[in-house]
Amino acid sequence: MIRQPIICVMGHVDHGKTQLLDAIRSSSIAAREAGGITQHIGASEVPIDTIRQICGPVLEQTKSKLVIPGLLFIDTPGHAAFTNLRRIGGSAADMAILVVDIAQGFAPQTVEAIEILKEYKTPFVVAANKVDLITGWHDTGSKSIRASLEQQSDYVKEDLQNRIYGLIGKMSELGFTSERYDAVRDFQKEVAIIPISAKTGEGLAELLMLVSGLSQRFMEDRLDIEVKGPGKGSILEKKEVKGLGTTIDVILYEGSLRVNDMVAFATPGGVATAKIKALLKPKPLHEIRESSSKFFSVASVDAASGVKISGTGLEDALPGSPVIQTTDLDYMGKINAELGSVFSTDRTGIVLKADSIGSIEALSRLLGADKVRISKKGLGNVTKRDVLDAFAMRAMDPKSSMVISFNVSTEKDAFETASASAITIIEGNIIYKLLDDYKEITLNMERSAKAELEKELVFPGELEVLRNSCFRVSHPAIFGVTVLSGRIKPGYTVMDETGAVIGKIKGIQNDKTAIEAALKGDSVAVSMEGITFGRQVKEGQRLYTRVRDGDERALASSEGLLSEEEKALLTRIIGLKRASKGGGDL
Numbered sequence: 001m002i003r004q005p006i007i008c009v010m011g012h013v014d015h016g017k018t019q020l021l022d023a024i025r026s027s028s029i030a031a032r033e034a035g036g037i038t039q040h041i042g043a044s045e046v047p048i049d050t051i052r053q054i055c056g057p058v059l060e061q062t063k064s065k066l067v068i069p070g071l072l073f074i075d076t077p078g079h080a081a082f083t084n085l086r087r088i089g090g091s092a093a094d095m096a097i098l099v100v101d102i103a104q105g106f107a108p109q110t111v112e113a114i115e116i117l118k119e120y121k122t123p124f125v126v127a128a129n130k131v132d133l134i135t136g137w138h139d140t141g142s143k144s145i146r147a148s149l150e151q152q153s154d155y156v157k158e159d160l161q162n163r164i165y166g167l168i169g170k171m172s173e174l175g176f177t178s179e180r181y182d183a184v185r186d187f188q189k190e191v192a193i194i195p196i197s198a199k200t201g202e203g204l205a206e207l208l209m210l211v212s213g214l215s216q217r218f219m220e221d222r223l224d225i226e227v228k229g230p231g232k233g234s235i236l237e238k239k240e241v242k243g244l245g246t247t248i249d250v251i252l253y254e255g256s257l258r259v260n261d262m263v264a265f266a267t268p269g270g271v272a273t274a275k276i277k278a279l280l281k282p283k284p285l286h287e288i289r290e291s292s293s294k295f296f297s298v299a300s301v302d303a304a305s306g307v308k309i310s311g312t313g314l315e316d317a318l319p320g321s322p323v324i325q326t327t328d329l330d331y332m333g334k335i336n337a338e339l340g341s342v343f344s345t346d347r348t349g350i351v352l353k354a355d356s357i358g359s360i361e362a363l364s365r366l367l368g369a370d371k372v373r374i375s376k377k378g379l380g381n382v383t384k385r386d387v388l389d390a391f392a393m394r395a396m397d398p399k400s401s402m403v404i405s406f407n408v409s410t411e412k413d414a415f416e417t418a419s420a421s422a423i424t425i426i427e428g429n430i431i432y433k434l435l436d437d438y439k440e441i442t443l444n445m446e447r448s449a450k451a452e453l454e455k456e457l458v459f460p461g462e463l464e465v466l467r468n469s470c471f472r473v474s475h476p477a478i479f480g481v482t483v484l485s486g487r488i489k490p491g492y493t494v495m496d497e498t499g500a501v502i503g504k505i506k507g508i509q510n511d512k513t514a515i516e517a518a519l520k521g522d523s524v525a526v527s528m529e530g531i532t533f534g535r536q537v538k539e540g541q542r543l544y545t546r547v548r549d550g551d552e553r554a555l556a557s558s559e560g561l562l563s564e565e566e567k568a569l570l571t572r573i574i575g576l577k578r579a580s581k582g583g584g585d586l
Contacts, residue, residue, distance in 0.1 A: 003304045004070040005215035011099035012107035016129040019198040043306025044073045058205040092253040096124035106170045112432040125192045132197040145203035230328040231257035246314040258300040264331045266321035271335045274313035320357030349373030349400045351390045355407040382410040387417045399442045460569040461486035461545040476527040489517045493546040499580025503528045
């Protein structure tokens with residue numbers, strides 16, 4: 001028995017995700033929502049008859065045959081539904097539609113969605129929405145973008161194609177090969193971009209045909225499942241409903257569930273179970289966020305379905321947790337294994353707090369890809385304990401001494417403790433933006449640490465005494481030099497080619513102006529006390545900075561402080577020091 005594919009609709013706020021589903025359902029959910037923005041996670045089942053009706057002639061022209069029973073759409077404000085839509089060990093989404101405003105292009109949550117899709121290896125198509133806003137666009141009343149384009153002016157066609165090229169370029173920057181849907185040669189290697197208007201309905205035929213056909217063709221093994229076995233699903237959201245108490249919105253991706261069945265799920269304290277009191281399904285072409293009048297009670301549900309479950313003991317259920325019928329004898333082991341992999345930590349690293357298991361997993365994957373270690377993971381608000389745990393990391397790894405907080409609040413005493421102990425809390429509700437903030441903060445920390453080291457350490461330097469450039473023979477001797485490699489600073493001890501100490505640089509001048517350092521290629525005047533020019537220092541002589549023993553180790557162990565040329569110079573200076581019979585560090 002073939003189940004309907006699970007399709008996740010993703011994209012940036014106001015790019016038209018819910019309006020797209022409205023066009024398919026001929027409903028008006030987007031218009032009723034506050035500010036027109038999706039407020040909750042939703043699920044909508046679209047029967048195959050509706051899909052055939054919308055696709056109409058396009059199906060006939062391509063001679064496509066659809067055997068799936070329909071499509072189950074998951075509507076999401078950002079990452080949440082996708083990351084919470086979790087199969088054991090991965091995502092339960094079979095495909096995704098990434099909605100992009102063709103005028104605005106890629107926005108922050110667009111990039112976030114692509115990074116998550118890439119991480120979970122989920123196939124997707126791009127719906128380039130709002131073509132009706134292109135200057136000169138004529139609403140043809142057709143559901144087919146191909147038929148609509150035949151009636152547009154050449155200027156409009158050219159404008160549309162230029163915008164599509166812009167999306168193709170951005171997709172390439174993010175690591176994907178893409179083309180307009182009618183130019184794709186291999187749908188397994190190229191991402192299809194379908195121009196659409198969720199407002200007029202143009203392009204819906206090609207979009208639904210592609211999503212239905214691709215999910216049917218490429219996911220046949222995943223769609224052909226046993227729908228009568230133990231139910232397995234994923235909690236999208238937990239909420240209080242008047243008259244029902246605590247309910248969980250679940251996507252059932254395998255098997256079936258019945259009233260009075262026992263189901264298991266994850267809680268902050270481990271694994272818990274609850275007895276199903278009621279199964280509530282949204283009416284056809286309505287979705288799970290609607291009012292209770294749009295629901296009807298059912299005795300059982302089969303995969304793949306969106307269903308609201310009412311029962312006792314659901315108060316601590318975690319969004320993103322798998323839901324497994326307890327007739328699956330290994331339900332405890334499967335859920336514990338899932339929790340163990342999501343909440344595994346490193347010995348050192350940042351503290352991570354988030355709103356759901358799915359968010360923890362998504363952040364862990366993306367942070368791990370950048371080799372960021374995590375010492376503690378947790379759900380809920382940032383507490384004083386979290387800040388203290390981050391503070392404990394300071395001695396071991398200063399870059400790890402911070403808290404990353406996704407879509408949760410920071411408690412007052414935690415904020416005060418962070419301020420007092422100079423612990424950074426990075427807060428946000430866009431995953432990739434959090435990662436960018438973390439990278440920027442750590443880069444600034446590295447720059448500050450590097451600047452401090454540069455103040456304290458003696459760096460390798462090689463200089464040549466210029467001919468005919470002695471300004472004073474002694475008290476102090478002042479003469480010209482060219483820095484051949486590395487750098488020199490006032491206070492650096494200088495030695496000759498034998499490793500014998502000559503003296504210390506008192507000052508450096510360039511065009512009679514004192515400077516703090518001279519780098520490779522600079523020709524400057526240096527002053528040195530305790531020497532006489534012509535005796536200890538001669539024209540054309542090569543001199544070297546004498547790097548202190550402790551500085552040698554610090555320079556060798558710190559990445560990014562020395563270039564390859566400076567590393568080679570340091571090795572030469574160490575050799576000169578060892579060969580010298582003269583004194584030690586000054």
